Amino acid sequence: MRCCSVIDLTTLAGDDTDANVMRLCHKAARPIRPDLVKALGMENFKITTGAICVYPNQVAVAKKYLKAINAEHIPIASVATGFPAGQTPLKLRLEEIRMAVADGASEIDIVINRTKALQGDWQTVYDEVKLMKEACGAAHMKAILAVGELGTMENVYKASMVCMQAGSDFIKTSTGKEGVNAILPVGLVMVRAIRDYLATTGIKVGFKPAGGIRNAKQGLTWLMLMKEELGDEWVKADLFRIGASSLLIDVERQLYHYVYGRYAAEHQLAMS
Numbered sequence: 001m002r003c004c005s006v007i008d009l010t011t012l013a014g015d016d017t018d019a020n021v022m023r024l025c026h027k028a029a030r031p032i033r034p035d036l037v038k039a040l041g042m043e044n045f046k047i048t049t050g051a052i053c054v055y056p057n058q059v060a061v062a063k064k065y066l067k068a069i070n071a072e073h074i075p076i077a078s079v080a081t082g083f084p085a086g087q088t089p090l091k092l093r094l095e096e097i098r099m100a101v102a103d104g105a106s107e108i109d110i111v112i113n114r115t116k117a118l119q120g121d122w123q124t125v126y127d128e129v130k131l132m133k134e135a136c137g138a139a140h141m142k143a144i145l146a147v148g149e150l151g152t153m154e155n156v157y158k159a160s161m162v163c164m165q166a167g168s169d170f171i172k173t174s175t176g177k178e179g180v181n182a183i184l185p186v187g188l189v190m191v192r193a194i195r196d197y198l199a200t201t202g203i204k205v206g207f208k209p210a211g212g213i214r215n216a217k218q219g220l221t222w223l224m225l226m227k228e229e230l231g232d233e234w235v236k237a238d239l240f241r242i243g244a245s246s247l248l249i250d251v252e253r254q255l256y257h258y259v260y261g262r263y264a265a266e267h268q269l270a271m272s
Protein backbone atom coordinates (compact mmCIF):
# COMPACT_ATOMS: atom_id res chain seq x y z
CA MET A 1 0.00 0.00 0.00
CA ARG A 2 2.93 2.31 0.67
CA CYS A 3 4.25 1.54 -2.78
CA CYS A 4 0.88 2.49 -4.22
CA SER A 5 0.89 5.82 -2.36
CA VAL A 6 4.22 6.89 -3.88
CA ILE A 7 3.51 6.03 -7.50
CA ASP A 8 3.41 8.85 -10.04
CA LEU A 9 0.84 7.06 -12.17
CA THR A 10 2.02 7.82 -15.66
CA THR A 11 0.85 7.93 -19.22
CA LEU A 12 3.35 9.45 -21.63
CA ALA A 13 2.44 8.15 -25.04
CA GLY A 14 1.92 9.65 -28.46
CA ASP A 15 -1.50 8.04 -28.61
CA ASP A 16 -2.77 9.43 -25.27
CA THR A 17 -6.43 10.39 -25.52
CA ASP A 18 -8.91 12.10 -23.19
CA ALA A 19 -10.27 8.64 -22.39
CA ASN A 20 -6.82 7.36 -21.32
CA VAL A 21 -6.31 10.39 -19.11
CA MET A 22 -9.78 10.03 -17.59
CA ARG A 23 -9.04 6.37 -16.77
CA LEU A 24 -5.71 7.40 -15.25
CA CYS A 25 -7.48 9.93 -13.00
CA HIS A 26 -10.00 7.34 -11.81
CA LYS A 27 -7.26 4.82 -11.14
CA ALA A 28 -5.17 7.37 -9.23
CA ALA A 29 -8.16 8.26 -7.05
CA ARG A 30 -9.08 4.62 -6.35
CA PRO A 31 -5.91 2.65 -7.01
CA ILE A 32 -6.85 -0.56 -5.18
CA ARG A 33 -10.15 -2.48 -5.33
CA PRO A 34 -12.42 -1.57 -2.39
CA ASP A 35 -12.77 -5.22 -1.26
CA LEU A 36 -8.98 -5.47 -0.94
CA VAL A 37 -8.72 -2.14 0.89
CA LYS A 38 -11.43 -3.31 3.30
CA ALA A 39 -9.81 -6.72 3.86
CA LEU A 40 -6.55 -4.97 4.69
CA GLY A 41 -8.28 -2.63 7.16
CA MET A 42 -7.00 0.39 5.22
CA GLU A 43 -10.29 2.16 4.45
CA ASN A 44 -9.57 5.13 6.70
CA PHE A 45 -6.27 5.91 4.98
CA LYS A 46 -8.01 6.89 1.72
CA ILE A 47 -4.95 5.94 -0.28
CA THR A 48 -4.40 7.50 -3.68
CA THR A 49 -1.33 7.43 -5.88
CA GLY A 50 1.30 10.12 -5.22
CA ALA A 51 0.37 11.98 -8.41
CA ILE A 52 -0.57 11.44 -12.00
CA CYS A 53 2.04 12.22 -14.64
CA VAL A 54 1.15 13.33 -18.17
CA TYR A 55 2.38 15.33 -21.14
CA PRO A 56 1.73 19.12 -21.02
CA ASN A 57 -1.10 18.82 -23.55
CA GLN A 58 -3.01 16.56 -21.15
CA VAL A 59 -2.73 18.72 -18.01
CA ALA A 60 -5.97 20.65 -18.59
CA VAL A 61 -7.81 17.41 -19.40
CA ALA A 62 -6.50 15.80 -16.21
CA LYS A 63 -7.47 18.85 -14.18
CA LYS A 64 -11.01 18.68 -15.54
CA TYR A 65 -11.44 14.97 -14.77
CA LEU A 66 -9.89 15.15 -11.30
CA LYS A 67 -12.32 17.95 -10.50
CA ALA A 68 -15.24 15.93 -11.85
CA ILE A 69 -14.47 13.03 -9.51
CA ASN A 70 -13.66 15.23 -6.48
CA ALA A 71 -10.02 14.23 -6.57
CA GLU A 72 -8.38 17.61 -7.08
CA HIS A 73 -6.10 16.90 -4.13
CA ILE A 74 -4.14 14.47 -6.33
CA PRO A 75 -1.20 16.42 -7.78
CA ILE A 76 -0.81 16.67 -11.54
CA ALA A 77 2.79 16.25 -12.65
CA SER A 78 3.63 17.33 -16.17
CA VAL A 79 6.79 16.48 -18.03
CA ALA A 80 8.18 19.51 -19.83
CA THR A 81 11.28 21.04 -21.46
CA GLY A 82 11.11 19.03 -24.66
CA PHE A 83 10.68 15.69 -22.86
CA PRO A 84 12.21 13.19 -23.41
CA ALA A 85 15.23 14.43 -25.44
CA GLY A 86 15.28 18.07 -24.33
CA GLN A 87 16.59 19.04 -27.75
CA THR A 88 14.55 22.21 -28.22
CA PRO A 89 15.64 25.84 -27.72
CA LEU A 90 15.81 26.95 -24.10
CA LYS A 91 13.17 29.64 -24.66
CA LEU A 92 10.65 26.99 -25.74
CA ARG A 93 11.62 24.63 -22.93
CA LEU A 94 10.97 27.37 -20.38
CA GLU A 95 7.71 28.42 -22.00
CA GLU A 96 6.51 24.81 -21.93
CA ILE A 97 6.96 24.80 -18.14
CA ARG A 98 4.97 28.03 -17.75
CA MET A 99 2.14 26.71 -19.90
CA ALA A 100 1.89 23.42 -17.97
CA VAL A 101 1.80 25.32 -14.66
CA ALA A 102 -0.86 27.71 -16.02
CA ASP A 103 -2.98 24.69 -17.02
CA GLY A 104 -2.84 23.27 -13.50
CA ALA A 105 0.32 21.21 -13.04
CA SER A 106 1.69 21.48 -9.51
CA GLU A 107 4.72 19.35 -10.29
CA ILE A 108 7.01 19.65 -13.31
CA ASP A 109 9.39 16.91 -14.44
CA ILE A 110 12.14 18.60 -16.48
CA VAL A 111 14.91 16.90 -18.45
CA ILE A 112 18.49 18.10 -18.16
CA ASN A 113 20.63 19.00 -21.15
CA ARG A 114 22.55 15.77 -21.80
CA THR A 115 24.52 17.34 -24.64
CA LYS A 116 26.07 19.86 -22.24
CA ALA A 117 26.54 17.25 -19.49
CA LEU A 118 28.42 14.89 -21.81
CA GLN A 119 30.60 17.80 -22.99
CA GLY A 120 31.45 18.59 -19.36
CA ASP A 121 29.72 21.97 -19.51
CA TRP A 122 28.18 21.69 -16.06
CA GLN A 123 27.83 25.47 -15.75
CA THR A 124 25.28 25.50 -18.60
CA VAL A 125 23.46 22.50 -17.11
CA TYR A 126 23.27 24.41 -13.81
CA ASP A 127 22.18 27.70 -15.41
CA GLU A 128 19.40 26.01 -17.40
CA VAL A 129 18.06 24.02 -14.45
CA LYS A 130 18.06 27.19 -12.35
CA LEU A 131 16.00 29.01 -15.00
CA MET A 132 13.65 26.03 -15.18
CA LYS A 133 13.17 26.17 -11.42
CA GLU A 134 12.30 29.86 -11.69
CA ALA A 135 9.81 29.10 -14.48
CA CYS A 136 8.13 26.50 -12.23
CA GLY A 137 7.19 29.20 -9.69
CA ALA A 138 5.39 27.44 -6.85
CA ALA A 139 5.28 24.10 -8.65
CA HIS A 140 7.66 21.41 -7.42
CA MET A 141 10.41 20.55 -9.87
CA LYS A 142 11.81 17.08 -10.51
CA ALA A 143 15.00 17.01 -12.58
CA ILE A 144 15.34 13.99 -14.85
CA LEU A 145 18.98 13.04 -15.37
CA ALA A 146 18.32 10.44 -18.10
CA VAL A 147 21.03 8.30 -16.52
CA GLY A 148 21.07 5.87 -19.46
CA GLU A 149 22.55 8.65 -21.59
CA LEU A 150 25.11 10.03 -19.12
CA GLY A 151 27.80 7.46 -19.81
CA THR A 152 29.45 7.15 -16.40
CA MET A 153 28.53 6.94 -12.72
CA GLU A 154 30.74 10.01 -12.18
CA ASN A 155 28.48 11.96 -14.55
CA VAL A 156 25.41 10.66 -12.70
CA TYR A 157 26.83 11.96 -9.40
CA LYS A 158 27.83 15.30 -10.90
CA ALA A 159 24.45 15.74 -12.59
CA SER A 160 22.69 14.91 -9.31
CA MET A 161 24.74 17.54 -7.47
CA VAL A 162 24.31 20.21 -10.16
CA CYS A 163 20.53 19.70 -10.23
CA MET A 164 20.26 19.90 -6.46
CA GLN A 165 22.46 23.01 -6.32
CA ALA A 166 20.23 24.61 -8.98
CA GLY A 167 17.19 24.13 -6.73
CA SER A 168 15.56 20.85 -7.84
CA ASP A 169 13.05 19.52 -5.34
CA PHE A 170 13.57 15.97 -6.63
CA ILE A 171 16.11 14.22 -8.79
CA LYS A 172 14.71 11.52 -11.08
CA THR A 173 16.57 8.75 -12.87
CA SER A 174 14.98 8.52 -16.30
CA THR A 175 12.30 9.47 -18.75
CA GLY A 176 11.38 5.83 -19.35
CA LYS A 177 12.37 6.34 -22.99
CA GLU A 178 16.13 5.68 -22.76
CA GLY A 179 17.69 2.27 -23.44
CA VAL A 180 18.65 1.96 -19.75
CA ASN A 181 16.24 3.45 -17.22
CA ALA A 182 15.86 3.02 -13.44
CA ILE A 183 18.46 0.53 -12.24
CA LEU A 184 19.64 0.04 -8.66
CA PRO A 185 23.39 0.80 -9.04
CA VAL A 186 22.57 4.20 -10.52
CA GLY A 187 19.86 4.71 -7.91
CA LEU A 188 22.46 4.11 -5.20
CA VAL A 189 24.75 6.79 -6.65
CA MET A 190 21.86 9.26 -6.75
CA VAL A 191 20.63 8.62 -3.20
CA ARG A 192 24.20 8.89 -1.90
CA ALA A 193 24.43 12.25 -3.68
CA ILE A 194 21.19 13.25 -1.91
CA ARG A 195 22.74 12.14 1.38
CA ASP A 196 25.94 14.12 0.72
CA TYR A 197 23.92 17.20 -0.25
CA LEU A 198 21.87 16.90 2.95
CA ALA A 199 25.04 16.58 5.03
CA THR A 200 26.58 19.73 3.56
CA THR A 201 23.51 21.96 3.19
CA GLY A 202 20.79 20.54 5.45
CA ILE A 203 18.45 20.52 2.42
CA LYS A 204 16.28 17.45 1.81
CA VAL A 205 15.90 16.56 -1.85
CA GLY A 206 13.48 13.87 -3.02
CA PHE A 207 14.20 10.92 -5.30
CA LYS A 208 12.18 9.44 -8.14
CA PRO A 209 13.26 6.28 -9.92
CA ALA A 210 11.30 5.92 -13.15
CA GLY A 211 11.27 3.73 -16.20
CA GLY A 212 10.99 -0.06 -16.28
CA ILE A 213 9.64 -0.48 -12.73
CA ARG A 214 6.82 -2.87 -13.47
CA ASN A 215 6.27 -5.23 -10.53
CA ALA A 216 5.63 -5.05 -6.80
CA LYS A 217 8.93 -6.73 -5.90
CA GLN A 218 10.85 -4.00 -7.77
CA GLY A 219 8.76 -1.42 -5.92
CA LEU A 220 9.68 -2.98 -2.57
CA THR A 221 13.36 -3.09 -3.53
CA TRP A 222 13.37 0.65 -4.26
CA LEU A 223 11.52 1.34 -0.99
CA MET A 224 14.15 -0.71 0.87
CA LEU A 225 16.96 1.23 -0.82
CA MET A 226 15.43 4.49 0.40
CA LYS A 227 14.90 3.24 3.94
CA GLU A 228 18.41 1.79 4.20
CA GLU A 229 20.22 4.79 2.69
CA LEU A 230 18.13 7.78 3.72
CA GLY A 231 15.70 6.59 6.40
CA ASP A 232 11.96 6.62 6.99
CA GLU A 233 11.38 10.17 5.76
CA TRP A 234 12.35 9.10 2.23
CA VAL A 235 9.73 6.38 1.91
CA LYS A 236 6.83 8.84 1.84
CA ALA A 237 5.36 10.73 -1.07
CA ASP A 238 6.80 14.14 -0.21
CA LEU A 239 10.36 12.84 -0.69
CA PHE A 240 9.93 9.68 -2.74
CA ARG A 241 8.02 8.78 -5.88
CA ILE A 242 8.19 5.93 -8.32
CA GLY A 243 7.41 6.94 -11.90
CA ALA A 244 5.58 4.04 -13.49
CA SER A 245 2.91 3.31 -16.04
CA SER A 246 2.26 -0.35 -15.20
CA LEU A 247 3.52 -1.00 -11.65
CA LEU A 248 0.18 -0.38 -9.98
CA ILE A 249 -1.58 -3.32 -11.61
CA ASP A 250 1.01 -5.74 -10.24
CA VAL A 251 0.80 -4.18 -6.77
CA GLU A 252 -2.96 -4.69 -6.89
CA ARG A 253 -2.55 -8.28 -8.14
CA GLN A 254 -0.17 -9.08 -5.28
CA LEU A 255 -2.56 -7.55 -2.73
CA TYR A 256 -5.33 -9.70 -4.22
CA HIS A 257 -3.13 -12.77 -3.74
CA TYR A 258 -2.40 -11.74 -0.15
CA VAL A 259 -6.09 -11.32 0.63
CA TYR A 260 -7.57 -14.28 -1.29
CA GLY A 261 -4.63 -16.71 -1.36
CA ARG A 262 -4.66 -17.01 -5.16
CA TYR A 263 -4.03 -14.81 -8.17
CA ALA A 264 -6.96 -13.12 -9.85
CA ALA A 265 -7.96 -14.00 -13.38
CA GLU A 266 -7.25 -11.16 -15.80
CA HIS A 267 -10.91 -10.23 -16.08
CA GLN A 268 -11.17 -9.80 -12.30
CA LEU A 269 -8.82 -6.83 -11.99
CA ALA A 270 -9.15 -3.53 -13.81
CA MET A 271 -6.02 -2.54 -15.71
CA SER A 272 -4.07 0.34 -14.23
Ligand SMILES: O=C[C@H](O)COP(=O)(O)O
Nearest residue numbers: 176210211212243244245
Ligand atom coordinates in the same frame (compact mmCIF):
# COMPACT_ATOMS: atom_id res chain seq x y z
O1 LIG B 1 8.30 8.86 -15.69
C1 LIG B 1 7.79 7.78 -15.87
C2 LIG B 1 8.20 6.82 -16.90
O2 LIG B 1 8.02 7.36 -18.18
C3 LIG B 1 7.43 5.56 -16.77
O3 LIG B 1 8.11 4.53 -17.42
P1 LIG B 1 7.42 3.07 -17.56
O4 LIG B 1 6.37 3.22 -18.64
O5 LIG B 1 8.55 2.19 -17.98
O6 LIG B 1 6.81 2.68 -16.26
